[in-house]
Amino acid sequence: xxxxxxxxxxxxxxxxxxxxxxxxxxxxxxxxxxxxxxxxxxxxxxxxxxxxxxxxxxxxxxxxxxxxxxxxxxxxxxxxxxxxxxxxxxxxxxxxxxxxxxxxxxxxxxxxxxxxxxxxxxxxxxxxxxxxxxxxxxxxxxxxxxxxxxxxxxxxxxxxxxxxxxxxxxxxxxxxxxxxxxxxxxxxxxxxxxxxxxxxxxxxxxxxxxxxxxxxxxxxxxxxxxxxxxxxxxxxxxxxxxxxxxxxxxxxxx
Numbered sequence: 164x165x166x167x168x169x170x171x172x173x174x175x176x177x178x179x180x181x182x183x184x185x186x187x188x189x190x191x192x193x194x195x196x197x198x199x200x201x202x203x204x205x206x207x208x209x210x211x212x213x214x215x216x217x218x219x220x221x222x223x224x225x226x227x228x229x230x231x232x233x234x235x236x237x238x239x240x241x242x243x244x245x246x247x248x249x250x251x252x253x254x255x256x257x258x259x260x261x262x263x264x265x266x267x268x269x270x271x272x273x274x275x276x277x278x279x280x281x282x283x284x285x286x287x288x289x290x291x292x293x294x295x296x297x298x299x300x301x302x303x304x305x306x307x308x309x310x311x312x313x314x315x316x317x318x319x320x321x322x323x324x325x326x327x328x329x330x331x332x333x334x335x336x337x338x339x340x341x342x343x344x345x346x347x348x349x350x351x352x353x354x355x356x357x358x359x360x361x362x363x364x365x366x367x368x369x370x371x372x373x374x375x376x377x378x379x380x381x382x383x384x385x386x387x388x389x390x391x392x393x394x395x396x397x398x399x400x401x402x403x404x405x406x407x408x409x410x411x412x413x414x415x416x417x
Contacts, residue, residue: 199351284402
């Protein structure tokens with residue numbers, strides 16, 4: 164019951180957001196307009212990266228080890244089964260890989276149900292996309308159950324026609340398969356289907372596959388904002404900085 168009340172409260176907050184007014188708009192020149200959007204979830208829509216960093220600590224504690232900085236960087240590119248396999252095979256955690264996955268699932272489901280929140284500006288930006296009839300999907304390294312819990316709990320699930328996990332396509336974001344499949348589900352041209360990411364390796368995959376990319380700055384990626392600007396077609400620090408105009412153009416609020 165408390166979750167239902169919280170969700171209703173979040174929805175009322177969403178409905179109360181001020182509409183985008185003409186004076187706010189400054190069209191960003193030199194980038195494609197948008198008809199479709201493929202959003203990463205963790206660190207892009209949801210403030211949930213602490214869950215991923217936290218589970219690494221939980222697994223390391225259970226295994227009685229300390230993971231290195233290099234390993235933490237490696238884990239950001241892993242799927243859940245790959246993380247579970249790594250801790251079982253390298254550190255002998257759990258009686259089998261499935262047992263490690265169960266430990267991860269219990270921790271993560273609790274987090275997504277009870278602690279995940281939206282990053283600044285996300286709800287209003289999604290609403291501007293919806294008003295412009297932008298078809299939207301989510302493509303994430305997280306398990307489908309985590310995604311559904313987090314997106315539903317924060318009140319934004321309704322914006323997305325498709326929610327895709329790497330588990331659904333059998334490949335990580337090191338390959339373009341998840342992005343291509345997500346785009347097929349929403350039925351938009353590649354040239355005007357933008358990928359929204361905070362992870363540099365995923366941005367590189369999108370670019371190599373021919374997608375325009377918006378990069379959301381994440382200090383955890385160990386690059387400067389200037390370096391991000393050289394990687395992505397558009398770079399922002401927060402969704403508070405941009406909107407989509409009714410005719411599908413990116414506009415700046417800065």
